[in-house]
Amino acid sequence: xxxTVLLADDHAMLRSGMRAIFDxxxxxxxxxxxxxxxxxxxxxxxxxxxVAVLDxxxxxxxxxxxxxxxxxxxxxxxxxxxxxxxDTDEYVxxxxxAGASGFLLKSLPPEELISAVRVAARGDALIDxxxxxxxxxxxAVSLAPPPTPPELELLTAREREVLHLVAEAYSNxxxxxxxxxxxxxxxxxxxxxxxxxxxxDRVHAVAYAHVNGLVQRR
Amino acid sequence: xxxTVLLADDHAMLRSGMRAIFDxxxxxxxxxxxxxxxxxxxxxxxxxxxVAVLDxxxxxxxxxxxxxxxxxxxxxxxxxxxxxxxDTDEYVxxxxxAGASGFLLKSLPPEELISAVRVAARGDALIDxxxxxxxxxxxAVSLAPPPTPPELELLTAREREVLHLVAEAYSNxxxxxxxxxxxxxxxxxxxxxxxxxxxxDRVHAVAYAHVNGLVQRR
DNA sequence: AACCGGGTCCCCCGCGCGGGGGATTTCCGA
DNA sequence: TCGGAAATCCCCCGCGCGGGGGACCCGGTT
Numbered sequence: 001x002x003x004t005v006l007l008a009d010d011h012a013m014l015r016s017g018m019r020a021i022f023d024x025x026x027x028x029x030x031x032x033x034x035x036x037x038x039x040x041x042x043x044x045x046x047x048x049x050x051v052a053v054l055d056x057x058x059x060x061x062x063x064x065x066x067x068x069x070x071x072x073x074x075x076x077x078x079x080x081x082x083x084x085x086x087d088t089d090e091y092v093x094x095x096x097x098a099g100a101s102g103f104l105l106k107s108l109p110p111e112e113l114i115s116a117v118r119v120a121a122r123g124d125a126l127i128d129x130x131x132x133x134x135x136x137x138x139x140a141v142s143l144a145p146p147p148t149p150p151e152l153e154l155l156t157a158r159e160r161e162v163l164h165l166v167a168e169a170y171s172n173x174x175x176x177x178x179x180x181x182x183x184x185x186x187x188x189x190x191x192x193x194x195x196x197x198x199x200x201d202r203v204h205a206v207a208y209a210h211v212n213g214l215v216q217r218r
Numbered sequence: 219x220x221x222t223v224l225l226a227d228d229h230a231m232l233r234s235g236m237r238a239i240f241d242x243x244x245x246x247x248x249x250x251x252x253x254x255x256x257x258x259x260x261x262x263x264x265x266x267x268x269v270a271v272l273d274x275x276x277x278x279x280x281x282x283x284x285x286x287x288x289x290x291x292x293x294x295x296x297x298x299x300x301x302x303x304x305d306t307d308e309y310v311x312x313x314x315x316a317g318a319s320g321f322l323l324k325s326l327p328p329e330e331l332i333s334a335v336r337v338a339a340r341g342d343a344l345i346d347x348x349x350x351x352x353x354x355x356x357x358a359v360s361l362a363p364p365p366t367p368p369e370l371e372l373l374t375a376r377e378r379e380v381l382h383l384v385a386e387a388y389s390n391x392x393x394x395x396x397x398x399x400x401x402x403x404x405x406x407x408x409x410x411x412x413x414x415x416x417x418x419d420r421v422h423a424v425a426y427a428h429v430n431g432l433v434q435r436r
Numbered sequence: 437a438a439c440c441g442g443g444t445c446c447c448c449c450g451c452g453c454g455g456g457g458g459a460t461t462t463c464c465g466a
Numbered sequence: 467t468c469g470g471a472a473a474t475c476c477c478c479c480g481c482g483c484g485g486g487g488g489a490c491c492c493g494g495t496t
Contacts, residue, residue, distance in 0.1 A: 097358045101351070125351040129342035133319070135357070136343050140315045142360045156472060169418075169425040172453075185474050191454065200387075201454070201482090206421055207387040210428035374442060390483075402445050409484065419452090419484070 002029040003121050004049040008040035008066070009083070010058050014106075018053065021110045028117060037061025041069045044078050050121045051101075053113075056084040056091060064091060068098045079120040083108075087131045089138075096135075101125045146213030154196045162189040166202050167209030220247040221339050224265065226258035226284070227273040227301070232324075236271065239328045246335060255279025259287045262296050268339045269319075271331075274302040274309060282312050289317045297338040301326075305349045307356075314353075319343045364431030372414045380407040384420050385427030 005022055007030060009015050015033045022028045032043045036059040044052050052070065054063035061069075067080045081102040082095050095103050101120040104113070105128045119126050127135060155163065165175045172190065176183040190202060199205050209215055223240055225248060227233050233251045240246045250261045254277040262270050270288065272281035279287075285298045299320040300313050313321050319338040322331070323346045337344050345353060373381065383393045390408065394401040408420060417423050427433055 093361060096354045097361050099354070099358065119347045123351065124347035125354050126347045127345070127350055129337045129344045132345055133341065133343040136314045136317070139353070139357060139360075140317065142357075143311060143315050158473065167425065169422040171421075181473085182475055184476060187454075188474075194454080203389075203421055203424055204387040206424040207385070207428070207433075210425070210433070215425075215428070376443065399443085400445055402447090403443075405484075406444075409486095412484080 002027045003051065003117065004029050004031045004047070005117060006030075006032045006034070006040065006043055006047065006049040006052040006078075008034045008037065008052065008058060008063070009055040010035045011055075014055075018113070021113060022117075025114055028114065035059070037063060037066035040066045044070050044076075045073070049078055051079045051081060051117050053081045053083060053117070056082055064094050064098065067095060067100050071099045079123070081116055081120050087128065089134060092127075092131055092135065103127045103131055105130065149212055151197055152212075155193060159189050159193050159196070162186060163193050163205060163209060164214060166190060166193070166205050167215045169206060220245045221269065221335065222247050222249045222265070222267040223335060224248075224250045224252070224258065224261055224267040224270040224296075226252045226255065226270065226276060226281070228253045228276050229273075232273075236331070239331060240335075243332055246332065253277070255281060255284035258284045262288050262294075263291070267296055269297045269299060269335050271299045271301060271335070274300055282309060282316065285313060285318050286316045297341070299334060299338050305346065307352060310345075310349055310353065321345045321349055323348065367430055369415055370430075373411060377407050377411050377414070380404060381411050381423060381427060382432060384408060384411070384423050385433050387424060 005028055007015050007018050009018070012035070015035075019030045019033065022030045031047050031049050034040050034043050037054070038060045040052060040054055040058075040063075041061065054066055056063040058066070063082055063084070067082060070076055070078060070080055079101040080099075081104060082091075082100050083104055083106055084091060085106050087103075087105060092103055101123075102116055102125055104116060104126070108116070108128070116126055152160070161179070162175060165178060170178070172183050172186045176186045179186070190205075193199075194201065194205060197205070197208060199208055223246055225233050225236055227236070230253070233253075237248045237251065240248045249265050249267050252258050252261050255272070256278045258270060258272055258276075258281075259279065272284055274281035276284070281300055281302070285300060288294055288296060288298055297319040298317075299322060300309075300318050301322050301324055302309060303324050305321075305323060310321055319341075320334055320343055322334060322344070326334070326346070334344055370378070379397070380393060383396060388396070390401050390404045394404045397404070408423075411417070412419065412423060415423070415426060417426055
């Protein structure tokens with residue numbers, strides 16, 4: 001059973017070019033050609049091809065919007081490959097967020113387009129190398145821990161410990177119980193923390209700690 | 219001038235296999251073979267090849283550690299391609315964070331390894347499709363805004379407004395001034411917010427707001 | 437007309453908090 | 467040996483905060 005493919009691009013010439021590429025492969029069948037995003041969405045819903053190859057620039061609904069509509073349907077099984085001339089970062093992010101299986105440039109050699117369709121059909125994904133480079137950079141910063149502000153170095157280990165607990169909204173008494181010390185001790189630590197960090201009260205300390213990444217979200 | 223390549227893998231057989239692959243290409247020159255990570259780092263520093271192909275599993279220093287050492291040198295110009303048998307997510311993240319130009323599985327066809335080296339040499343990057351799939355999923359969640367907890371719906375617009383200001387550590391008096399209302403009014407709003415969200419005091423409110431992504435970090 | 441939710445303002449009360457002092461012990465480096 | 471930093475504990479004082487009441491006005495629904 002061959003893999004079924006839908007082509008969406010507003011240039012008839014490019015569509016027939018791609019169709020010709022797929023026709024060289026016995027196991028790939030181009031089941032539909034459409035010229036705009038809305039048609040792509042409805043034809044994908046009707047024919048349920050294995051892979052939809054969408055241009056980003058299309059009338060009525062662009063390829064990104066079509067991708068979002070197609071992939072937001074939980075019953076959908078069609079994988080989406082996006083094709084574009086320009087690799088604007090915003091396009092890439094939106095495509096990946098929507099769950100596209102590929103983001104490729106039109107400069108792609110024909111044989112790689114074929115292999116991309118097979119990759120997408122088996123559930124994997126691929127991104128054009130020129131885009132991957134920037135994606136990695138962006139991903140790296142999203143993984144990187146936020147920089148620790150230098151004034152934190154002024155704090156002693158105990159004070160940092162107390163600050164962490166303050167950041168989690170514990171009262172002085174609760175912190176005292178946790179650390180097995182008197183609450184007057186905690187008050188002293190908190191006071192020192194506020195003074196060293198130039199914060200007015202524990203409320204500012206909580207905000208400070210969260211903004212500076214001392215506490216994980218969720 | 220040919221592209222120079224360094225090979226690092228602790229299996230001599232695999233090294234000679236790869237060298238044979240590169241030897242078929244007149245414009246690729248394998249300038250060194252090493253069997254461990256430490257040797258890879260020092261040979262890269264000495265020979266400054268265009269691309270280093272590193273196995274992840276290696277003695278003394280693994281491929282990830284070697285990648286980090288190589289790429290943390292600001293004077294370095296060598297691109298790093300990582301090769302592995304298993305595509306553990308943690309490996310991938312660490313590799314990308316270090317700035318690797320590629321993350322490939324050893325099942326890669328020889329001709330694709332060649333093209334991968336050329337891609338890396340020209341400053342682009344590529345990731346094995348099976349890994350890309352999961353990377354996209356991970357990237358999508360990192361882009362997605364944190365889900366808004368349902369109890370926030372209980373708040374009126376004004377109360378949400380006040381909550382945002384509380385989250386930024388403003389005192390009741392400061393909030394009152396900002397909103398051009400009396401401070402008694404603010405107290406009422408804050409009380410309602412605390413009651414509706416089940417929070418003890420404004421300190422908990424600040425932590426709540428930050429944990430639930432109501433405030434941007436930095 | 438009566439009702440109600442939302443926004444505004446008011447008073448009282450108790451308490452946690454933060455600043456101002458000071459004190460002790462321990463430990464480490466000069 | 468003598469500092470000094472760090473951690474611990476103590477007292478007093480003023481104030482911001484939060485709860486518990488109540489009140490008024492407005493706009494929309496019933």
